[in-house]
Amino acid sequence: MSKLFLVPTPIGNLGDITIRALEVLGSVDFILAEDTREAAKLLRHHGIKSPLRSHHMFNEHRTVDGVCSRIMKGERAALISDAGTPGISDPGYLLVKHCIKNNIPVETLPGPTALIPALVNSGLPCDRFCFEGFIPSKRGRNKRMEALENETRTMIFYESPFRLVKTLEEMAERFGSEREASVSRELSKIYEENVRGTLTFLADHFRDKPPKGELVIVVAGKKIHH
Numbered sequence: 734m735s736k737l738f739l740v741p742t743p744i745g746n747l748g749d750i751t752i753r754a755l756e757v758l759g760s761v762d763f764i765l766a767e768d769t770r771e772a773a774k775l776l777r778h779h780g781i782k783s784p785l786r787s788h789h790m791f792n793e794h795r796t797v798d799g800v801c802s803r804i805m806k807g808e809r810a811a812l813i814s815d816a817g818t819p820g821i822s823d824p825g826y827l828l829v830k831h832c833i834k835n836n837i838p839v840e841t842l843p844g845p846t847a848l849i850p851a852l853v854n855s856g857l858p859c860d861r862f863c864f865e866g867f868i869p870s871k872r873g874r875n876k877r878m879e880a881l882e883n884e885t886r887t888m889i890f891y892e893s894p895f896r897l898v899k900t901l902e903e904m905a906e907r908f909g910s911e912r913e914a915s916v917s918r919e920l921s922k923i924y925e926e927n928v929r930g931t932l933t934f935l936a937d938h939f940r941d942k943p944p945k946g947e948l949v950i951v952v953a954g955k956k957i958h959h
């Protein structure tokens with residue numbers, strides 16, 4: 734039965750894969766993976782033998798039609814990314830869009846993603862939030878920051894450890910140095926760390942102690958004055 738599954742994989746801790754994710758990966762005709770070597774390790778670990786095909790941002794425009802036509806002929810495919818949920822700052826969107834256009838059923842399994850634990854762990858309001866992914870490092874950076882100056886929802890950003898301090902400093906300038914925020918590093922891994930405080934405090938903290946690994950920045954929204 735034709736179908737595309739999007740299957741979340743662990744963001745660090747190998748235990749974070751659902752029983753259903755393993756069942757789906759084991760039962761599909763082929764698995765599309767961002768990095769087939771990394772994916773092969775994960776699949777081997779779980780004794781899964783479904784064939785792997787490469788699918789990443791540099792070839793997805795070329796391969797998407799071929800993938801859709803295989804599924805339309807009756808095959809079942811799964812898409813995984815290097816970590817977390819496909820489509821979230823990772824390839825996925827293009828394939829989902831093409832499948833929907835071709836009336837192919839799409840099913841995304843719930844599972845690991847870095848933004849949700851970072852948000853919930855931040856201690857900042859999680860009733861309303863917006864996910865901003867990676868802010869551009871050059872062109873469009875100022876515009877994006879400016880557009881967020883009046884944002885009242887909690888904001889979530891992905892950032893590289895090399896740009897963290899610069900980004901926190903710019904945010905302190907834009908949103909105010911006393912704005913509350915949180916940085917979650919190495920979520921679900923041995924050296925997981927969550928640091929909370931004002932944007933200035935966090936910039937100072939990570940200037941003194943340059944961060945390593947992967948991280949998420951969560952920033953409180955602008956206070957609404959009634």
Ligand code: SAM
Nearest residue numbers: 744817818821822846847891892919920947948
């Ligand atoms: N698809 C992934 C997801 O669902 O979260 C995101 C992929 S994106 C290419 C990678 C970014 O996600 C990292 O630069 C970091 O900002 C964040 N990230 C991924 N794993 C993380 C972890 N274990 N701890 C903190 N941040 C993480």
